[in-house]
Amino acid sequence: MSWLESIQYHGRQLGHRTLDRHLRLGVTGLSGAGKTAFISSLVHQLTVGDQTAHLPFFSVLQQGRYLGGRLAQNQPLAIPRFPYEQNLRYLSAEPAQWPPSTTGWSQLNLSLRYRPQGAIRSRLQQHSELQLEIIDYPGEWLLDLPLLQQDYRQWSTFCWQLFQQPHRQASSVAFKALLQQCDLQSLSEVQLQELTESYRSLLLQYSQQSGCYLQQPGRLLIPGELAGAPMLQLFPLLPEQLETDSPLLRRMTEHYQSYCDYVIKPFYRQHFSRLDRQVVLVDCLAALNAGYSAVQELQQALGLIMQSFRYGPASLLSRLFQPQISKVLFAASKADHVTPDQHKALTLLLQQLLQQPIKQSVYASAATEAMAIAAVRASQAGFVLQQGQRQPCISGRDLATGEPVTLYPGEVPAQIPPAGLYQQHQFQFPALLPTTQAAALPLPHVRMDHVLEFLLGDKLR
Ligand SMILES: Nc1nc2c(ncn2[C@@H]2O[C@H](COP(=O)(O)OP(=O)(O)OP(=O)(O)O)[C@@H](O)[C@H]2O)c(=O)[nH]1
Ligand SMILES: [Mg+2]
Structure with missing residues (x-):
């Protein structure tokens, strides 16, 4: 304009x-x-x-x-x-x-x-x-907005606390191993790219895994116009790597700050x-x-x-x-x-x-x-007769198969269910395709x- x-x-x-x-x-x-x-x-x-x-x-x-x-x-x-x-x-x-x-x-x-x-x-x-x-x-x-309220060290600590959660831990092993082997004194482009790529694939894996919501920084997954920008070489170092000053820590801190100043703030x-x-x-x-x-x-x-x-x-x-x-x-x-x-x-x-x-x-x-x-x-609500009882149901087309389905998806808990409930009960709410x-x-x-x-x-x- x-x-x-x-x-x-x-x-x-x-x-x-x-x-x-x-x-x-x-x-x-x-x-x-x-x-x-x-x-x-x-x-x-x-x-x-x-x-x-x-x-x-x-x-x-x-x-x-x-x-x-x-x-x-x-x-x-x-x-x-x-x-x-x-x-x-x-x-x-x-x-x-x-x-x-x-x-x-x-x-x-x-x-x-x-x-x-x-x-x-x-x-x-x-x-x-x-x-x-x-x-x-x-x-x-x-999810980039919360980054503005942290510094690089706090963010890295937060990330690793998150990656230790039971539903996330297994996936983070490879990236963790790569970080453990990396040279904190080196700023070689090859190392930076390798670590960024490994972190990006971890985020990608999480984003495809149901139940993982917190993927940061968002532009590493969807770079938009920023594809290839050096500040997107941004990943969380391990907590022990944050304790002593190093060229890699300084570089990450710099990229984090630039990301906050030149990406997040203007976008918001x-x-x-x-x-x-x-x-x-x-x-x-x-x-x-x-x-x-x-x-x-x-x-x-x-x-x-x-x-x-x-x-x-x-x-x-x-x-x-x-x-x-x-x-x-x-x-x-x-x-x-x-x-x-x-x-x-x-x-x-x-x-x-x-x-x-x-x-x-x-x-x-x-x-x-x-x-x-x-x-x-995407569904029609109705009733089916089951053993003489009227049972509410929905019908639609299954998202994965496209096949017509009629089902009772089950009750929604009115409160956040305690951990124990999931051992006895698996929620299975469907996903449906829209109707033409x-x-x-x-x-x-x-x-x-x-x-x-x-x-x-x-x-x-
Ligand atoms: N049944 C049903 N499914 C919906 C509805 N809205 C969204 N969905 C499902 O949720 C998926 C994601 O919806 P989107 O509108 O793309 O979600 P979004 O928030 O824009 O997602 P991003 O663009 O990835 O940030 C869709 O592909 C549908 O499978 C709805 O009103 N009813
Ligand atoms: Mg969308």
């Missing part, structure tokens, strides 16, 4: 902002939490034809005041556009597929047109417009500054499937992220910029993988997972709500109308 275009773009945004007709929505969540599916569904719900029956709790629609939404023409020229059309193509293909995992950041702007409430305003204005700006990014990058300044509302998506069911350590790690990861999002005047983010988040929605995603009678328990579980961060008054000044949702419902849907028809969902009402309802009055 040229400086003139940039000034014009930001000037327009400022104008809308001053008039309270602009909303920047952040969609946050670890990798695979469902951000991309959520944004695609949200945009679809707001832009396709008549949704009155489909979104019963979205009041502007129910009151007949919603005139429609369209993709805005004023996309910032220098920021990749969210691939909405491609994502929809995946969802409406025959057979339907989920959109692929995200590898870079992108933005989509929407214009929502509505008739204002109230006799005077509606007489003065035929319609009003709300500009909605939504940002998507790879979940891996979110750009992404999270000026956010008005935030959605935090959490896939609780996948963590339960992966077992006790996974749930513990998920809770730890969420705690770290939320800590970074503390909004008080002394918070890290406030020092970087002035966020003005007034509403935060915590959503347990993929609720369509359980029967509807389990949604309440899923919400309670999510609240417990986030209890600590919320208790620390992370969002003291923001309105919060927690709910179980499915951005794109004509692009002109609204995407099936669970509670996206509640989501829209919470996030946008008050701005469309």
Whole structure:
């Protein structure tokens, strides 16, 4: 974007902002939490034809005041556009597929047109417009934020504590052995590359292993435009290697600092500054499937992220910029993988997972709500008769085989289960493929109308 275009773009945004007709929505969540599916569904719900029956709790629609939404023409020229059309193509293909995992950041702007409430305003204005700006990014990058609150030594110690956990230890053996043999006095490019590559494959292995959430630094996994940058030669030295000063320790500390200054801070300044509302998506069911350590790690990861999002005047983010988040929605995603009678328990579980961060008054000044949702419902809920009893069930297409399945996925614990429970019980919540849907028809969902009402309802009055 040229400086003139940039000034014009930001000037327009400022104008809308001053008039309270602009909303920047952040969609946050670890990798695979469902951000991309959520944004695609949200945009679809707001832009396709008549949704009155489909979104019963979205009041502007129910009151007949919603005139429609369209993709805005004023996309910032220098920021990749969210691939909405491609994502929809995946969802409406025959057979339907989920959109692929995200590898870079992108933005989509929407214009929502509505008739204002109230006799005077509606007489003065035929319609009003709300500009909605939504940002998507790879979940891996979110986990870089906590690095800003540590130094290299603390981070390395933290990593090795994590890699000693039962579900992680075996995989880290090879990288540990390589570190033990390395020469701390040498800064040879060959050694740096070998260690970086070994650490990268470890992170990659963890990221493919269910239940491992904390992969840092995120850019080592998804480098984006930074592929090949020297500061990505960054790995945690062993605790004993941190005790004495060495050229390798100094080099790592330098790379860590550069990574914080030149990657994390600008990214978060750009992404999270000026956010008005935030959605935090959490896939609780996948963590339960992966077992006790996974749930513990998920809770730890969420705690770290939320800590970074503390909004008080002394918070890290406030020092970087002035966020003005007034509403935060915590959503347990993929609720369509359980029967509807389990949604309440899923919400309670999510609240417990986030209890600590919320208790620390992370969002003291923001309105919060927690709910179980499915951005794109992939199952049909129903009942089967079993020994004369009506048993709730869901049916859909299995994600791995594509075969139709009908099953009772089991109960969701309303609290974080103790370690012992996993010895007697293995959670096996399914993963399903979306059902093919004509692009002109609204995407099936669970509670996206509640989501829209919470996030946008008050701005469309
Ligand atoms: N059943 C169901 N599955 C979902 C839903 N949303 C996401 N999924 C599943 O979760 C996977 C990951 O969803 P994404 O939207 O790509 O997750 P993401 O948070 O964008 O992940 P990254 O781009 O890797 O950070 C999808 O491929 C689906 O398998 C949903 O509403 N219902
Ligand atoms: Mg994504």
